[in-house]
Amino acid sequence: MSARKTTALSTPLTLARRVVVKVGSALLVDGRTGRLNRAWLKTLVEDLLRLHRRGQQVILVSSGAIALGRRHLQLPAGPLRLEESQAAAAVGQIRLAHAYKELLENGGVKVLLTLEDSEQRTRYLNARATLEALLSMKAIPVINENDTVATAEIRYGDNDRLAARVAQMASADCLVLLSDVDGLYTADPNRDPKARFIERVERITPEIEAMAGRAQSEVGSGGMATKIMAARIAVNAGCHMCIAAGGQRHPLRRIEHGARCSWFLPASTPLAARKQWIAGTLRPAGAIHIDAGALRALQSGKSLLAAGVTGTVGRFESGDTVSVLSPQGTEVARGIAAYSDSDAARIMGRKSSEIAALLGFRGREELIHRDDLVILQHDHGPIRPMDPQPHFDVKP
Numbered sequence: 001m002s003a004r005k006t007t008a009l010s011t012p013l014t015l016a017r018r019v020v021v022k023v024g025s026a027l028l029v030d031g032r033t034g035r036l037n038r039a040w041l042k043t044l045v046e047d048l049l050r051l052h053r054r055g056q057q058v059i060l061v062s063s064g065a066i067a068l069g070r071r072h073l074q075l076p077a078g079p080l081r082l083e084e085s086q087a088a089a090a091v092g093q094i095r096l097a098h099a100y101k102e103l104l105e106n107g108g109v110k111v112l113l114t115l116e117d118s119e120q121r122t123r124y125l126n127a128r129a130t131l132e133a134l135l136s137m138k139a140i141p142v143i144n145e146n147d148t149v150a151t152a153e154i155r156y157g158d159n160d161r162l163a164a165r166v167a168q169m170a171s172a173d174c175l176v177l178l179s180d181v182d183g184l185y186t187a188d189p190n191r192d193p194k195a196r197f198i199e200r201v202e203r204i205t206p207e208i209e210a211m212a213g214r215a216q217s218e219v220g221s222g223g224m225a226t227k228i229m230a231a232r233i234a235v236n237a238g239c240h241m242c243i244a245a246g247g248q249r250h251p252l253r254r255i256e257h258g259a260r261c262s263w264f265l266p267a268s269t270p271l272a273a274r275k276q277w278i279a280g281t282l283r284p285a286g287a288i289h290i291d292a293g294a295l296r297a298l299q300s301g302k303s304l305l306a307a308g309v310t311g312t313v314g315r316f317e318s319g320d321t322v323s324v325l326s327p328q329g330t331e332v333a334r335g336i337a338a339y340s341d342s343d344a345a346r347i348m349g350r351k352s353s354e355i356a357a358l359l360g361f362r363g364r365e366e367l368i369h370r371d372d373l374v375i376l377q378h379d380h381g382p383i384r385p386m387d388p389q390p391h392f393d394v395k396p
Contacts, residue, residue: 008256012240012263016174018057018135018270020239021048022163026180027246028064028096034071036064036099040249044178045103047252048140057135059170060142061163062100065092093144100142125319128169135170164230168237171270171371175234176255177227178246183262184224186211201264204232235266238273275374278321278334286314286341287323287331288367295326298333298375303366306355309348312341324368335373338364 008014048058069092134141167175187195212225234241244261294308317340324333352365
């Protein structure tokens with residue numbers, strides 16, 4: 001019998017710059033006792049820290065608060081009423097946070113988000129900025145669904161979709177959904193012995209969606225259907241997604257060493273997908289005029305600073321997509337504005353170091369960051385910023 005191969009394979013997980021890992025309740029909590037599966041969790045944290053030490057940025061999305069809290073409150077078995085779920089979450093979150101704090105020591109930070117934080121624009125921007133700041137500080141953000149105030153998430157078990165939204169928000173390269181199943185099958189393998197395992201999904205078709213089954217766990221509420229929904233979000237954001245069994249110790253190391261799992265493959269990179277989305281905005285909220293020096297800076301791959309702005313058109317808020325107009329009035333770029341039109345008007349032509357004094361708060365140094373900006377190419381004349389559908393080609 002040959003020795004087990006111990007070197008990591010070249011997988012999207014090993015190659016990723018930024019990884020999001022989602023852990024389900026069925027893995028975190030022992031279904032018989034309702035206690036935290038601490039020995040297993042310790043090995044998961046060791047995996048996360050190993051990725052972190054080799055230079056990868058890691059975000060953990062964790063379920064488990066309700067499952068932990070219901071035992072402490074001695075709630076009966078079976079479905080809980082909404083208010084019971086929220087009470088259990090309030091208790092369970094404290095215990096879950098304590099466990100992660102102890103295991104991650106000073107290497108991780110606890111963050112609470114609800115699903116709306118990733119789907120409402122203002123909350124999305126704030127959450128994205130928070131994650132970027134934590135990752136830049138070499139922290140490992142731990143995101144737990146804020147079930148004490150959430151309602152639809154408790155009812156439908158959408159932590160899979162939350163994880164995909166976090167991956168999209170963070171422009172992650174890889175999303176790993178650790179579950180009590182090892183991947184996608186053509187049918188429910190517990191009911192159909194002829195069910196065939198699907199190792200790679202290059203396109204999510206109606207046939208793929210039809211393969212989704214129901215949750216089999218007593219403590220988890222998500223099923224394969226929510227994982228397919230998560231996969232659609234992830235791959236459209238340019239992120240690889242993996243569904244893998246996480247029940248054994250060191251689940252991420254097992255994936256790296258070739259354990260069976262299902263990979264969903266994106267058609268582009270996270271940054272390319274994000275820029276294609278920006279470029280495809282049919283109706284920008286407003287426009288920003290720039291000078292010749294700013295135009296040269298953008299064409300060389302730099303961000304748009306307030307110093308190069310000469311005027312604004314229309315009403316827009318922070319987070320809106322805006323057109324960027326050359327001195328001749330031609331739309332040369334589109335991007336996501338970090339400031340509203342009123343704030344942009346106050347800081348235009350000024351240095352980044354003056355922004356805090358002018359606005360009374362410390363915002364971003366860039367009016368549009370280069371990661372939120374796409375340069376456009378077209379052969380038409382000047383485009384009015386409020387044209388409903390300008391025609392252009394995205395510059396490679």
